[in-house]
Amino acid sequence: MTNLRPPMPEPKDKANALQKLWASFDSSISGFAAGAYRTLTITKIRTPNLPIEQVKRAFLVRDPEWIREILVKRYADFPKSKQTRKMLGWLAGGSMFTSNGDDWLYQRRIIDQAFTNAGVKAVLPLMLDAVDASLNRITGRGSATFDVTEETNLFAGDIIYRTLFSEEIARDDANRMFGAFEAYQRAAYQFGISWSLGVPEFLNPQAGMLKRNGKIIREELIKPIDRRLSAIEAGEETPQNDILGSLISCSDPETGKRFDRGELHDHISAFFLAGHETSAVSLGWSLYLLAKDQEMQDAVRREVLEALPEGRPAFSDVRKFQLARNTFREALRLYPPVAYINRDATKEEKMRKHELCPGDLASIPVWLMHRNEEIWEQPHEFCPHRFADHDQKEAISSAYLPFGLGARVCVGASFATQEAVLFLAMCLRQFRVEPVEGHTPDPMARLTIRSRNGIVLKFVPLDDKA
Numbered sequence: 001m002t003n004l005r006p007p008m009p010e011p012k013d014k015a016n017a018l019q020k021l022w023a024s025f026d027s028s029i030s031g032f033a034a035g036a037y038r039t040l041t042i043t044k045i046r047t048p049n050l051p052i053e054q055v056k057r058a059f060l061v062r063d064p065e066w067i068r069e070i071l072v073k074r075y076a077d078f079p080k081s082k083q084t085r086k087m088l089g090w091l092a093g094g095s096m097f098t099s100n101g102d103d104w105l106y107q108r109r110i111i112d113q114a115f116t117n118a119g120v121k122a123v124l125p126l127m128l129d130a131v132d133a134s135l136n137r138i139t140g141r142g143s144a145t146f147d148v149t150e151e152t153n154l155f156a157g158d159i160i161y162r163t164l165f166s167e168e169i170a171r172d173d174a175n176r177m178f179g180a181f182e183a184y185q186r187a188a189y190q191f192g193i194s195w196s197l198g199v200p201e202f203l204n205p206q207a208g209m210l211k212r213n214g215k216i217i218r219e220e221l222i223k224p225i226d227r228r229l230s231a232i233e234a235g236e237e238t239p240q241n242d243i244l245g246s247l248i249s250c251s252d253p254e255t256g257k258r259f260d261r262g263e264l265h266d267h268i269s270a271f272f273l274a275g276h277e278t279s280a281v282s283l284g285w286s287l288y289l290l291a292k293d294q295e296m297q298d299a300v301r302r303e304v305l306e307a308l309p310e311g312r313p314a315f316s317d318v319r320k321f322q323l324a325r326n327t328f329r330e331a332l333r334l335y336p337p338v339a340y341i342n343r344d345a346t347k348e349e350k351m352r353k354h355e356l357c358p359g360d361l362a363s364i365p366v367w368l369m370h371r372n373e374e375i376w377e378q379p380h381e382f383c384p385h386r387f388a389d390h391d392q393k394e395a396i397s398s399a400y401l402p403f404g405l406g407a408r409v410c411v412g413a414s415f416a417t418q419e420a421v422l423f424l425a426m427c428l429r430q431f432r433v434e435p436v437e438g439h440t441p442d443p444m445a446r447l448t449i450r451s452r453n454g455i456v457l458k459f460v461p462l463d464d465k466a
């Protein structure tokens with residue numbers, strides 16, 4: 001087993017309560033003490049006791065049985081938290097991502113169908129175009145050493161845009177949209193914390209940022225939707241295999257209803273929100289881990305070259321890149337883009353020794369579950385092989401949830417996995433990726449887990465026989 005232990009925030013054993021609170025305010029994975037990685041209990045998080053509606057009691061749920069109860073067995077009793085809906089609503093509108101109950105169920109029925117139609121096989125050529133464009137950008141850079149998060153950001157934005165619309169995003173629109181998205185996600189985390197500490201929306205400076213930037217992104221995303229709707233109205237032939245085409249053509253199997261323009265706008269915005277940043281950061285971490293573990297990188301490359309020495313992969317080739325897939329899974333374990341999954345209790349609940357009331361927050365810390373020392377062998381170390389190891393099956397089934405679990409599991413999970421596997425496979429066939437001396441990424445969790453100081457790597461082109 002490899003011994004690479006990639007960076008994580010140092011456990012804060014000696015810090016006092018105020019220092020821990022400050023660390024968590026800065027980054028939600030930074031306030032933990034070492035003991036937090038060894039327990040599987042439910043604990044009450046200390047919150048200020050103010051008589052304001054949104055300041056509720058919060059519980060950190062680390063018990064795998066209760067996690068299943070909340071996300072899988074009784075998901076309807078634990079809807080998506082008000083805090084999450086508030087933070088993301090200015091971008092994702094009333095989409096499935098932010099709704100609950102029957103409204104969510106109706107949307108999910110159509111979207112599940114749409115994702116089956118615009119399945120990973122159908123979007124493969126669109127993804128490969130984005131991979132080619134990204135590798136060309138890397139080749140064309142003036143320097144082989146750069147912050148790879150800039151590239152994975154562009155790549156993930158490009159891929160989501162192409163697979164949504166079968167169009168390439170114009171450079172100016174991309175800059176405007178990605179800039180606004182960056183600002184949105186920075187503000188969303190801080191807004192969420194202040195909001196749950198009782199700061200009213202009209203006094204929260206982040207609310208204006210969220211409204212402004214959400215509007216910029218939504219204004220960009222309605223343009224290709226309107227182009228498509230006009231083309232359909234004019235009787236022109238339009239793409240059927242991308243996500244927009246499938247969303248337009250699918251109807252609710254129970255009511256026959258189809259999404260209208262406003263609903264399409266909300267969903268497309270939600271996919272952009274859910275699928276861009278998550279994919280970009282996880283790919284950045286995957287490349288970093290492979291750069292630090294050259295032996296593993298060689299093994300991934302060997303497997304790719306054996307399966308496909310040259311040319312574009314067909315759909316049947318993708319499953320041959322097992323090590324690339326397991327590397328991505330392991331990167332998602334070590335740096336899960338979504339560090340927490342939050343739900344609200346709607347009934348009185350007895351969770352172990354705690355009594356929860358309606359409105360209390362049940363927060364599932366994906367980061368801690370993925371690194372629990374009682375569950376995982378070498379939890380803080382990079383080991384893609386664990387996903388092929390029979391002895392670790394139990395850990396994976398009880399405590400691995402980068403895409404969530406149950407009815408609200410990520411609709412884009414296989415989409416994101418295919419995108420990452422393709423990128424890693426094609427990239428390693430062309431480049432050796434090396435770490436840069438003196439640079440160590442600093443993981444921090446806001447809306448997603450990313451590196452505070454970027455991820456600087458070196459890309460060395462390989463000759464054809466590498």
Ligand code: HEM
Nearest residue numbers: 097274275278279282337338402403404408410411412416
């Ligand atoms: C590595 C990439 C990704 C990760 C780690 C990820 C993670 C997650 C997680 C943890 C959830 C569940 C949230 C919860 O239960 O509260 C989720 C939901 C969702 N994801 Fe992803 N996601 C990724 C990529 C994508 C992509 C590419 C798309 C779309 C193209 C997408 C669309 C969605 C949607 C629409 C939901 C909401 C599902 C619902 O509420 O029913 N995700 N994602």
